[in-house]
Amino acid sequence: VDVSNLNRQLLFRARDAGFSAGHARNKAECAATLLPWAEASPHWYGEDQEAVDADYDVILALANERGARAALAARQQTVLMHATTSRSWQAQLHRHVAGHDDCIVCRLPPDAPALACSTQEVRMEDARRTDAAVPPLSAMAGLLLAVELARLQLGNLLDSRHNYTAVELSNSRPVTQRFVRRCTAGCATRHELSVRQAIDASSRWRDLDGGLGG
Ligand SMILES: [Zn+2]
Numbered sequence: 001v002d003v004s005n006l007n008r009q010l011l012f013r014a015r016d017a018g019f020s021a022g023h024a025r026n027k028a029e030c031a032a033t034l035l036p037w038a039e040a041s042p043h044w045y046g047e048d049q050e051a052v053d054a055d056y057d058v059i060l061a062l063a064n065e066r067g068a069r070a071a072l073a074a075r076q077q078t079v080l081m082h083a084t085t086s087r088s089w090q091a092q093l094h095r096h097v098a099g100h101d102d103c104i105v106c107r108l109p110p111d112a113p114a115l116a117c118s119t120q121e122v123r124m125e126d127a128r129r130t131d132a133a134v135p136p137l138s139a140m141a142g143l144l145l146a147v148e149l150a151r152l153q154l155g156n157l158l159d160s161r162h163n164y165t166a167v168e169l170s171n172s173r174p175v176t177q178r179f180v181r182r183c184t185a186g187c188a189t190r191h192e193l194s195v196r197q198a199i200d201a202s203s204r205w206r207d208l209d210g211g212l213g214g
Contacts, residue, residue, distance in 0.1 A: 001025055008138040046071055055202040058152065060145065061104055073105045073189050076196035079152065079205045080104060083145035089170035091140035093148060094163070098200075099209035101163040102183040103190055140167055158208060 001016040001024050011031055018024040032040035041048045045068045061072050061082040072080060080096040082104070096104050144165060151157045162178040183190065190196065193209060200206055 001027055001030060008135045010139060010142060057204045069104050069108060070110055073103050076191055076199040078200050078203045078209045081148055083141040085137040085141050090166045090168050091137045091144060093144035093165040097208055098196055100158060102181045105189045106183040106187050107181055136169060
């Protein structure tokens with residue numbers, strides 16, 4: 001946890017960034033302390049074989065360090081979602097349900113410019129750090145994802161065919177956009193229905209994969 005995380009995250013406190021404690025804490029371990037049922041790995045995804053081999057009901061691809069998105073897409077997970085912010089004052093929610101939605105690799109190609117945090121340069125007396133954020137955007141992205149998880153639990157996740165939602169907060173009145181995004185022609189990420197269901201056999205949500213394309 002870095003000090004720049006404190007004004008844009010709901011999870012972290014000053015002590016997590018090293019104030020008073022003397023050392024910063026690992027983000028995943030911080031999050032796990034707030035989720036009593038959660039386990040955190042201190043390693044990168046791909047370097048912890050136990051985490052790679054484990055079965056998951058849903059995957060939230062909230063970071064892309066070391067090509068994590070492509071690695072997660074290859075798992076053929078039935079339900080994968082993520083939320084992010086953009087430089088155009090947007091909080092974005094991305095749904096990727098196999099058989100209904102596009103894959104995360106088509107939505108955010110690895111070689112495309114990455115969606116960056118909502119940062120702006122600010123003038124400071126001490127110019128060692130010039131990283132500022134728009135805190136409501138990150139909070140909005142988190143809330144959009146929390147609502148989507150609630151819809152998943154209530155059985156309403158696929159009530160809407162829209163798999164991309166963006167809330168733009170550049171004006172006094174927020175503007176919401178919703179779209180249906182599809183895989184690019186020739187996408188090789190998604191396997192056939194039978195294959196991906198065999199790979200993701202233990203997910204409690206595997207029946208959501210209707211094999212309707214994607
Ligand atoms: Zn695709």
